[in-house]
Amino acid sequence: MAGARERIALFDNIKGLLIILVVAAHFMHPVHNDNEALSALFDITYLFHMPLFVFVSGLFAKSAYRDGHLNWNRIISFTVLGFAYQTALLAINGVLIEHPGRLLLFTSAPWYLIGMAWWYLATPLLARLAPSTGVLVSVAIAFASGFFDLSNGLLAISRSLAFLPYFALGYYLKPAALEQLVKRRVLWLAVAGAAAIVSLRLVDVHAYDWFFQMVYGDNPFASAGAVAGIPAGSPAAGAIAKLVTMGIAALFSLAVLRLIPRGTSHLTTLGERTLQIYVLHRLIRAALTFRTPFYDLRVSSIRSGGRRSSWRSQAASSSCARSRPSPRPSPGSWPNAGYPDNTLTTPPAPLWGRVTLCRFRYKRTRPQSGALGSAYAIVRW
Template sequence: MLPAPSRAQRTALPPETLDPEPGPGSAAIATGAPPAPASAPRASAPVAKPRDPYFDNVKYLAIVLVAVAHSWEPVMGDSRAARAVYMIIYTFHMPAFILVSGHFSRSFDASPGRMKRLVTGVAVPYVVFETAYSLFRRYAGGEPDAPITLLDPLFLTWFLAALLIWRLTTPLWRTLRHPLPVALAVAALASVSPGIGNDLDLQRVLQFLPFFVLGVLARPEHFVRVRRREVRLLALPLFAAALAFAYAVAPHLQLGWFYRSDSAQELGAPWWSGVTMTLLMFGCALLLTAGFLSWVPARTTWFTKLGAGTICGYLLHGFLIRGAEYAGLIDGNAWLSGPAGLALVAVMAAVAVTLLCTPPVRRVMRFATEPDMAWAFRSSPAGR
């Protein structure tokens, strides 16, 4: 096993992208290269585990889809084609992001070092950006009475609250004999429980839970298998069929099913439909996620380095979208709902989130997204 990276090396990488379980040849397995011999001598100095370009590519492309979907939401209007594409993106973009997050959380064991990373990489950014979005809504959005609370995540900050909860439960999922069926049962029960409430967006946390658990269970070789040529070829008719189906049902299917933030009863549906839709949506999301992952390049590309800054792109692009709404750039502009307008919005969102993922932005925002906070934690026995 490679020696653990030093504290300085670990904090130089975003906590959600570090592989906490770097066994012999694990990086090679994820990239398709032959593993190093198990008898290789231990390095004399701690070194950081090499980043796998495949997962950085996955995260960048997923965050672009997140930004495009968020930018389309207020402008797509009654466009049936746009609604169908929007439904396809929402079926798999967050499940893919959550699955990768679960994969890199699979060795979380509540040890002091990992608890520190959880606080500095997830809890602190949640507090900072939840407060920032609330203040932005109050002063830029013209809602002076808007509350500032950490219990009701605003806009996209729900993911940080969810990741905090999911990661704390990781040891449980690694202990259970059948973790994925249990997680699906939890999600199904949540979908028929309107009394869960909005604290920490718990409804969404529980309904998205199976994708995190699946990521915890996934091994590097699973991501190699999904990139096989036959899977890529099958992904093309799969997405074509999904788009045709989405276009057919777009006028009739509520978007709330894709957000997973409400129970079936709150969506005006019978309780049993919550269980049915939970299983159907999980199956559809799993298929489309596999199709998406199969086409992500495993080699280093021009956008690979941007995958390390997806936390900045995710947390900052919401200010641009909400700012455009608050400034009145969207309401009453029917042209944006047309094909040319939607294409322009998508390109602008993709360019904006790409710029927000660049190293300069990441360095500037490190105080909020990757703070060191050594002053808040006891030093390790080795450090003392």
């Protein structure tokens, strides 16, 4: 019985740590690029927290397909909750009525619930394959998805495909085997490797730039930077960047597993309530962004002499209006007002700068000074 309690505490502690990182990242998102420390923390967090969550999701998805039967109740629950969450978020953002088509574009936190439904639907295939074959097939699917631009978030297809290998790996691994793995001292090598990668980012703010677009899961290979003489935007550069992000995610995940406490604590309690925290905190952040002046307050930028971020847009069309100063956007004032998730917006006052207004869908590119990207969600497994 004591072993069972330790096992439960271990996995809840992992989820507890990750929910803390997700909440922190979401709330600092509008201002993190104006602060050196926040920018570094943001970049480092996005290297591993989503792959590790998806892995743990797969670890406890054994009931998705048993005795030739899919667990349709869970699949329907994930889907309904995902669309309800999306509806609430768009209503707070002020675009639900004017842009109802956004309900199908999961560029924000609700995507993860839709992703869970997709991954559950994939379990009959995974169950029929040997573990090594299933993981290789999922990796091939993830890489193949990089050749197509599905970054508009349609039904969360792009991210569901991109993160499928982590789910498959967790699905095939038994929790008891992971319990034994975290006790192995060889994982201290992963801790050392992760520390080295963190050090690179602390020394050079641009250290991750060439591969960082791949960590979000919804960007095609064309968004990757140049590497080893391979031009930016080429499929080869994107594939290399994807491979690097997967390797880094695995390394950091192993490091976290080695460092995470195994006993019961407040972290365990948080891990038991990730679904509630996941849904509520993102709605609160949206309300603070669009319905209150919270992010207009100068104190909210937590200034420490940080650099001003450069916010750029890459239009779906080359036809753009001239660059001009922009006020703080009101709810519904942008075509894809899903701020700050994979749509063009500007940072809150006093950070509002000059942005390029383009005719069609707005898409944000990662600024030189730090990471910006999709915010990720957590469900309780």
